[in-house]
Amino acid sequence: MSDPTNNDPLMDDREASTGLSGSTTADTLHPPTELTSSVTGELRRAVLGMNLLVSALAVVLALAIGAVLIALSSPNVIESAGYFFARPLDTVSAIWQSVTSAYSALFQGALINIDALREGDISRAFYPLSETLTVSAPLILAGLAVAIPFRAGLFNIGAQGQMAFAAIGGGFVGFAISLPAGVHLIVSLIAAMLFGAFYAGIVGFLKARTGAHEVITTIMLNYIAIYFLGWVLNQDWFQREGRNDPISPILSDTALFPRFFGDGLRVHAGIVVAVLAVVVLWWTLTKTTLGFKIQTVGANASAARTAGIDVGRIWIAAMLIAGAMAGLAVSMNVNGTDKVVTAGIVGNIGFDAITVALLGRGSPFGVLWAGLLFGGLRAGGLAMQASTGTPIDIVLVLQALIVLFIAAPALVRSVFRIRAGGTEALSLAKGWGT
């Protein structure tokens, strides 16, 4: 039995169909359940109910709009458009030139440098792939930190804060303790996971005990974690000796991820950890009772409670897993690329993770592909900017467009004239009683 909640065109839409007569059942044990499902239910439905085709087409559509933007930002196109009526073909060829060269640079910058390959410079040829994998690893793990709670019906906006908090634990173990190589790395990773899990666990605990909405608590905890990290970086026990700026000592070599191909290529063993995490969480979601319960709670918390599942405990469990993944995610930077903890160690990964999880439709393998795609776009974008002058902001716009189209699947369907099975009946059913 493969992933059971994917591709389901007819998710339970009972939430939408409570009539007046439903008012008598309002006061149940956990009133916040109803609230959560109404706030994030619509998005959950849109994301989990979406099929692979629509995600792929969303990417295609985003690339098409990106092409327009590339053309508009190209000086050659603007210049030739000035004499468009005299020589229209110049404009057309300038557009073609700018778009193809930009996308080709993007593609080569994400995967493989073909010129270097021809010259036999293997290290330079595979530099783009190395960059893509390096950038993807934290995106994938942070994506999982959003995706797993998503499956339990929680919208974790807090990967950013969980990563910042985890960086303190993982980083401290990395530079302050001395342990044998390998063991040191593992202990540092575990410390980061524990710190992340603790921080995310607060959210699950508050939700389970008091019904505090996780969107609000995670956003607020993000601020706390980021400023707490800033404070820690100025403390004697964490700040690098002789520095006044917020930066930690460099991590011991024993706590670093080994690099596969020496110092020429940045790719490190972290990507293996990310892929392993994907496999483990896929297995957990689809083959274990914990995963079954997480999915039950996410799909229908009332039915889960009626079936004797402790909904609050599952929320806490999902958040603990999420925090551990956020911890691993920040370790990709702390123990991999940066080798230090700084105030900017998280970058924007915790928020990009939301995008990755949405594109990945909340499934671990979906997150893997989405993380690789975004990592590739990021790495390729830099190469594109360097070689063709097309600003990397185009890539950010592409990412935003992809998510926009995913959030509005009906738009993609109408552009490509796909008929979704049962849509008519579904939308009608929703119309009743709302």
Place this chain on the structure above:
Amino acid sequence: MRLELRGITKRFGSLVANDDISLTVEPGQIHALLGENGAGKSTLMNVLYGLLQPDAGQILIDGEPVTFTSPARAIEAGIGMVHQHFMLVPVFTVAENVELGAESVGPLGMLRTGEAADAVREVSRKYGLEVDPDAVTEDLPVGIQQRVEIIKALTRDAQCLILDEPTAVLTPQETDELLAIVRQLRDSGKAIVLITHKLREVREAADVITVIRRGRVVAEAVSPQTPESELAGMMVGRDVSLRVDKEPADPGEPVIGVSNLSVFDSADRAIVDSVSFDVRAGEVLCVAGVQGNGQSELVEAIMGLRDRVSGDARVGGTSIVGRSTKRILGLGVGYVPEDREHDGLVGSFTIAQNLVLDSIDTAPWSRAGVIDYGRIRDHGVQMVEQFDVRAQSAAVFASTLSGGNKQKVVLAREMSRELRVLIAAQPTRGLDVGSIEFVHRRIIEARDAGVACLVVSSELDEVYALADRIMVMYAGRVAGIVEPDISRDDLGLLMAGATG
């Protein structure tokens, strides 16, 4: 207004919901459209009301072909619809709800609030519908809310009124009142379409009956004098028994013992107020009462789904107040929740997965937290056959099943465990005749096997069919525990709050 449907066909993908349906509704006539759930009644009415476009066929009004591209066009043409789920804004007054969508507007877009209230009063008087135009809708009983819907249609000058399962939410008394109103509307020359699967009402109110089954008309111009069993046979397509054959109960020791159980809401009002009763092994205790008199909360309290509970409840001597739902299920309690879509099933899970929802932690479904999906699938296939669930396979999503089949899945799950207690809330609500028969038979089988059965129902037919004893609840209290030979009228009085 004479309304005619000619050869209406509507397909959803490969499913033919309406297959060449023809129907004529005369003015001054109550035309009952009888069919099981999923027979295509609602689809047909949605076509008529402009919510769906037919793939083939024609609608004629007084002989003129018309097309309705939206409900607004249908309303314009004089068609009014009272939906099963009311389309009212709870916090609006009756008058505001009635004018909603057709507001009378003065200069500068100001509402003329007085006019709607006058219109409500006028229509109320004309047809004997007593409704206060200034009352807030959510404070009104369900029966009155339904009248608001009818008034709304009448103020739009509806000549043909469609009532979709109008009695599903009403008490027996309210049902009688509604049928009286419908008759009066007919006498004033309106054409009435009554969509229902309840045979009693059809025989009581209809002038002519059309029976549809699987999207086709199987009998037209049927006389309302036709015996119930014959109507049921047409609807289901085979002979059905409306009575549940059962031996007299042979009750043993009390298994459920409830004493002074109270349930409070968040404002500390008692929704269930010091309720005490026993259910013995091998008997069915039916909890009768109009919906919303504490029955649902009582059951939820017993299942550990409510906090703010005081008093004592025991299953086989073990106190269960304050225990988790998991513990209570573990004592051998089977639970069929009132709202099967919301509480009973996960729509995006397969039938097989739903069948192990509350036992996933136990062998053989899982060992050490790892699920054995092979066994769950086999179990699903077996249960689908054993409980006659009509589905392509056990691997289809529960949300694609009809109401009756959903309930069979819930029953299959709850009854495939070793049970001492079966608690079923509204077990046949919204089900078709065939499924009702099946569910009732299963409950009686459980009883005969020595299970203590607690059945909550607001359908009197069901109460009489199943009960060995009847407990009537009113306003959170026990209005009386009576033998099942009590007359319908006396039972109705108890349900309406008369002390017994």
